[in-house]
Amino acid sequence: MTGLIVRRLLQMPIILFVIYTITFSLAWLIPGNPLENPEGRRPPQVIMQAMLEQYKLDNPWSFYWDYLGKATGVSWLLGQHDRPFDLGPSLTHQDWTVNEILAAGLPVSITLGLLAILLACAIGLTAGIIGGIRPGSVADLVTLLIALVGISLPSFVIGTLLLVIFGVWLKVFPIGGWGKLSYTFLPALTLALPFAAYIARLTRFGMIDELATDYIRTARAKGVPQMRVVLKHALKNAFLPVLSFLGPAAAMAMTGSFVVEKVFAVPGIGTHFVNAVLSKDLTLIMGVVLVYSTMLILFNLVVDVLYRWVDPRIELA
Amino acid sequence: MKLLAMFGLMLAVLAAVAYLDDPPTRAELVFVNRSEVFTLDPQRMSWLQDFRIAYALYEGLVRWDNKDFSIEPAAAEWTLSEDRLSYTFAIRPDARWSNGDPLTAHDFIYSWRRAILPDTAADYSNMFFVIRGAEEFFRWRADALDKFVAANAQLDPDTRAANALDLWEETIARFEETVALKALDDRTLRVTLVHPTTYFLDLVAFGVFHPVHRPTVEGWQVDEATAAKLRQFGWSHLSPPSFANRRFVKINSATGRLEQKHGWTKPKHLVCNGPYVLTQWRYKRGLRMERNASYHSSQRVHSASIECVSIEDTNTAILAFESGQIDWLSDVSAEYQADMLAQRQAYEQRYAHRIQAMLAEGRSLDDALAALPKPQAGERRNIHVFPTFGTDFYSFNCRPILAGGRVNPFADPAVRRAFVMSVDRDAIVQQVTRLNEPVATTLIPPGSIPGYQSPAGLKYAPSDARAELKAAGWEDRTGDGLVEDEQGRPFPVVDLLYSTNTPRYKNISIVLKDMWQRELGVRVELRGKESKFFKEDLITGNFMIGRGRWYGDYGDPTTFLDLFKTGDGNNDRGYSNAYVDELLQRAARETDPQRRMRILEECERFLFAEEVPMLVLCQLVQLYMYEPAKVTGLSRHPRLTQYLWQMKVRDP
Numbered sequence: 007m008t009g010l011i012v013r014r015l016l017q018m019p020i021i022l023f024v025i026y027t028i029t030f031s032l033a034w035l036i037p038g039n040p041l042e043n044p045e046g047r048r049p050p051q052v053i054m055q056a057m058l059e060q061y062k063l064d065n066p067w068s069f070y071w072d073y074l075g076k077a078t079g080v081s082w083l084l085g086q087h088d089r090p091f092d093l094g095p096s097l098t099h100q101d102w103t104v105n106e107i108l109a110a111g112l113p114v115s116i117t118l119g120l121l122a123i124l125l126a127c128a129i130g131l132t133a134g135i136i137g138g139i140r141p142g143s144v145a146d147l148v149t150l151l152i153a154l155v156g157i158s159l160p161s162f163v164i165g166t167l168l169l170v171i172f173g174v175w176l177k178v179f180p181i182g183g184w185g186k187l188s189y190t191f192l193p194a195l196t197l198a199l200p201f202a203a204y205i206a207r208l209t210r211f212g213m214i215d216e217l218a219t220d221y222i223r224t225a226r227a228k229g230v231p232q233m234r235v236v237l238k239h240a241l242k243n244a245f246l247p248v249l250s251f252l253g254p255a256a257a258m259a260m261t262g263s264f265v266v267e268k269v270f271a272v273p274g275i276g277t278h279f280v281n282a283v284l285s286k287d288l289t290l291i292m293g294v295v296l297v298y299s300t301m302l303i304l305f306n307l308v309v310d311v312l313y314r315w316v317d318p319r320i321e322l323a
Numbered sequence: 324m325k326l327l328a329m330f331g332l333m334l335a336v337l338a339a340v341a342y343l344d345d346p347p348t349r350a351e352l353v354f355v356n357r358s359e360v361f362t363l364d365p366q367r368m369s370w371l372q373d374f375r376i377a378y379a380l381y382e383g384l385v386r387w388d389n390k391d392f393s394i395e396p397a398a399a400e401w402t403l404s405e406d407r408l409s410y411t412f413a414i415r416p417d418a419r420w421s422n423g424d425p426l427t428a429h430d431f432i433y434s435w436r437r438a439i440l441p442d443t444a445a446d447y448s449n450m451f452f453v454i455r456g457a458e459e460f461f462r463w464r465a466d467a468l469d470k471f472v473a474a475n476a477q478l479d480p481d482t483r484a485a486n487a488l489d490l491w492e493e494t495i496a497r498f499e500e501t502v503a504l505k506a507l508d509d510r511t512l513r514v515t516l517v518h519p520t521t522y523f524l525d526l527v528a529f530g531v532f533h534p535v536h537r538p539t540v541e542g543w544q545v546d547e548a549t550a551a552k553l554r555q556f557g558w559s560h561l562s563p564p565s566f567a568n569r570r571f572v573k574i575n576s577a578t579g580r581l582e583q584k585h586g587w588t589k590p591k592h593l594v595c596n597g598p599y600v601l602t603q604w605r606y607k608r609g610l611r612m613e614r615n616a617s618y619h620s621s622q623r624v625h626s627a628s629i630e631c632v633s634i635e636d637t638n639t640a641i642l643a644f645e646s647g648q649i650d651w652l653s654d655v656s657a658e659y660q661a662d663m664l665a666q667r668q669a670y671e672q673r674y675a676h677r678i679q680a681m682l683a684e685g686r687s688l689d690d691a692l693a694a695l696p697k698p699q700a701g702e703r704r705n706i707h708v709f710p711t712f713g714t715d716f717y718s719f720n721c722r723p724i725l726a727g728g729r730v731n732p733f734a735d736p737a738v739r740r741a742f743v744m745s746v747d748r749d750a751i752v753q754q755v756t757r758l759n760e761p762v763a764t765t766l767i768p769p770g771s772i773p774g775y776q777s778p779a780g781l782k783y784a785p786s787d788a789r790a791e792l793k794a795a796g797w798e799d800r801t802g803d804g805l806v807e808d809e810q811g812r813p814f815p816v817v818d819l820l821y822s823t824n825t826p827r828y829k830n831i832s833i834v835l836k837d838m839w840q841r842e843l844g845v846r847v848e849l850r851g852k853e854s855k856f857f858k859e860d861l862i863t864g865n866f867m868i869g870r871g872r873w874y875g876d877y878g879d880p881t882t883f884l885d886l887f888k889t890g891d892g893n894n895d896r897g898y899s900n901a902y903v904d905e906l907l908q909r910a911a912r913e914t915d916p917q918r919r920m921r922i923l924e925e926c927e928r929f930l931f932a933e934e935v936p937m938l939v940l941c942q943l944v945q946l947y948m949y950e951p952a953k954v955t956g957l958s959r960h961p962r963l964t965q966y967l968w969q970m971k972v973r974d975p
Contacts, residue, residue: 036855037855037856037859038855038858038859048892048893049444049445049446049447049448049449049892050448050449050892051892052441052461052465053441053444053445053446053448054444056441056442056444056465056468056580057444059578060444060580060582095584095585098361099359099361099362099606100361100362100367100585101361101362101363101364101585101586101588101589102585102606103586106606107606110605110606110607110608111606111607120333121334124333124334166638166642169639169642170642173642173643173646174642174645174646177646180643180646180648181639181642181643181646181648182632182634182639182640182642182643182648183608183609183632183634184608268635268636268639269636269638269639270639271632271633271634271635271636271639271640271643273605273606273607273608273633277607277635284855286855
């Protein structure tokens with residue numbers, strides 16, 4: 007176990023360096039100039055040159071090394087920079103540093119992602135268990151239908167529908183923004199639905215398989231009540247495929263969803279992935295990618311460790 | 324069970340986290356800005372949404388009230404010298420910064436120096452070049468920085484740092500010597516111009532001329548004794564600490580440049596002199612302002628608190644407005660905007676007589692709407708069309724040779740005239756954009772600049788268009804419906820470039836293609852590009868006809884007509900004409916404001932009746948949403964400055 011963790015942590019800088027280099031090369035090739043107001047008046051040449059130099063955008067190499075040094079903290083260790091892990095100022099939102107932008111957006115994205123996964127589990131497991139106990143029943147068909155809709159309807163349709171129903175008609179939830187729990191419910195639900203649908207299907211099939219096994223029949227023969235059979239014995243094994251799905255699903259949910267963040271005006275970091283690229287905001291692109299790669303690598307490690315903890319039979323390289 | 328317990332715990336923590344993040348109570352005025360605010364540093368601003376906030380936080384020497392400069396600004400009065408070259412501004416004795424420091428003439432000199440310095444890289448620095456010596460100073464400093472890098476590259480860091488500091492000292496001395504900005508005393512500022520500039524006050528009212536507080540911008544650590552002195556006399560009575568003790572600025576020893584950080588624009592630092600102070604600014608969440616207790620005319624500030632909410636998605640913003648969370652939506656760009664306008668028209672038509680009667684009584688349109696019964700299903704009165712200080716057009720590439728080396732048919736003004744006269748603008752605004760924008764044949768929105776009479780441009784006249792094309796040597800000689808020149812070569816396929824970021828330009832381009840093919844017998848090919856690629860092609864001249872738009876910055880025709888100057892940085896058309904250049908120069912030298920306007924009118928007439936380097940379609944409009952019974956204080960002037968402190972929300 008310790009060996010696994012140490013090995014993964016040692017691999018991390020190499021993976022990050024490769025990701026950094028590839029992202030930088032791609033981002034540099036985006037046409038246009040991030041410092042320019044796309045619809046407005048163009049500043050004189052001298053000014054534009056001064057701005058490019060100030061942000062080291064006149065030369066890809068100087069930007070590449072300078073940014074790498076500041077972001078990793080090497081420049082700080084060498085005494086060339088006043089603080090470590092400085093991801094630089096955003097090129098399009100110049101009053102903000104990328105650190106500030108991420109510090110504002112990451113907690114939001116993580117909270118929303120975790121809430122969505124929890125909701126997805128609650129909805130998905132309940133629906134899956136109901137369906138799995140009596141396959142082919144009306145309850146099963148209804149949950150399957152809802153799951154199908156959940157998977158196939160795009161988030162912006164679900165999101166807008168929820169906004170219209172709960173925000174405009176019923177006025178129980180506010181529209182757009184972030185704050186109290188009431189602000190988080192609708193976006194979390196929208197983000198959760200596709201995951202919930204998938205979890206419901208996984209649980210249902212797992213349940214059907216498990217309920218047909220010998221040990222369940224034995225339990226029933228012994229007179230164990232139905233609730234106990236289903237929740238204590240069958241669910242334990244039916245849950246394993248769900249757990250393996252939860253790893254990547256949680257990562258996906260926490261990376262922030264561009265659509266959900268846009269529809270609900272959630273100040274997370276999902277929109278930066280798209281907007282930063284559209285406006286060629288190099289520092290923001292690099293910052294978002296670096297932080298997220300780090301998070302994903304660590305997250306995968308945590309999931310692997312959790313696996314081992316839940317099911318010691320699993321061997322990991 | 325273990326897992327369930329874990330889930331439960333996580334849920335509890337998350338709920339606590341989400342609950343603690345409690346938004347403050349609703350502000351008196353809540354609005355959605357046109358887009359995310361980029362910067363609160365007035366010298367570096369260039370976006371409308373930034374200026375809108377700037378006019379609430381800062382206050383310039385004069386303020387444009389959409390007719391005049393009569394709103395009480397920071398300067399109590401100003402005088403203009405006999406030769407119309409020197410303005411003397413007397414700053415109000417009660418003008419103060421939000422921390423209590425007095426506002427002085429030195430604050431303006433400092434702020435304008437910041438804007439002129441190439442180090443700041445301000446988009447609008449060349450606006451300051453009307454001040455005597457400003458342009459020379461700018462060029463001198465840019466040049467000195469270039470030389471510095473070359474001369475100091477080999478030196479050791481310490482010498483380089485000392486040299487950089489020397490250069491900075493020299494720059495400050497040079498500025499005081501060359502740029503005609505003088506503080507006659509702490510509250511009197513004299514500005515001398517290069518030549519008489521009738522619109523100078525309009526520039527001074529513009530956001531980039533607003534003052535910033537030096538100790539804030541540079542991040543001085545001030546002890547209590549110094550602070551007391553500051554409050555009494557202002558910072559100019561103190562000598563600033565060394566660069567090592569200034570938090571937000573430093574001199575880069577490698578480039579010699581003054582480097583400025585932007586952390587000071589955050590609520591905990593920002594000191595401003597306008598009607599409001601910034602109390603909260605959170606990235607992508609919004610910005611909150613409260614009444615500034617130190618402001619000199621607080622009785623004119625209508626709302627005690629203003630919140631600017633960030634909602635990027637226009638559908639969500641409309642829903643938030645419909646649910647009453649938002650009082651004013653300053654940009655409605657939803658694809659169903661035309662349908663919303665149709666609902667508004669249906670409402671107005673039902674009550675047409677009553678509205679007419681109330682307007683005749685001298686009531687405003689909003690007042691009249693507010694007095695009417697509530698709209699029924701399929702009607703609405705909360706969407707409003709505001710004409711702007713901007714124009715929609717298509718540029719002709721006027722260069723003799725195209726990017727590919729081919730001869731450009733649009734270098735011939737007769738061909739351009741033919742293309743302009745074959746376009747039915749009314750059909751476009753009624754059937755394509757469906758916003759009924761005011762159609763225009765000239766670039767400057769009519770009636771937007773006092774004292775300026777817009778000339779007439781070329782109207783829709785298809786038969787005249789064909790005659791023009793024939794006169795230019797293009798006529799259908801083979802009877803195939805397409806025009807050829809004398810040698811029988813067909814008219815080159817017209818390369819029509821547009822950007823694909825909104826459906827608007829695609830739709831207009833399709834209709835234009837149709838009109839030109841039908842009326843003129845030419846073949847047109849559409850080339851839609853993503854906005855970055857589009858812009859690249861536009862700048863490099865890789866197009867024959869390309870979509871464009873322009874918004875004016877200040878209330879003078881030159882803010883539009885400068886586009887046609889030979890070699891201007893925004894002259895995408897590559898247009899060059901000696902007569903136009905001469906007229907613009909004559910206007911710049913003309914001291915009589917009326918005669919100057921006549922020269923500029925002649926310039927625009929020549930451009931749009933004879934030369935037509937662009938096909939002007941219409942004045943751009945901005946759609947707002949607000950309940951006319953609730954929101955007051957919005958201006959209908961095309962400049963659409965919209966001073967937030969004039970706005971008020973009342974209970975209907």
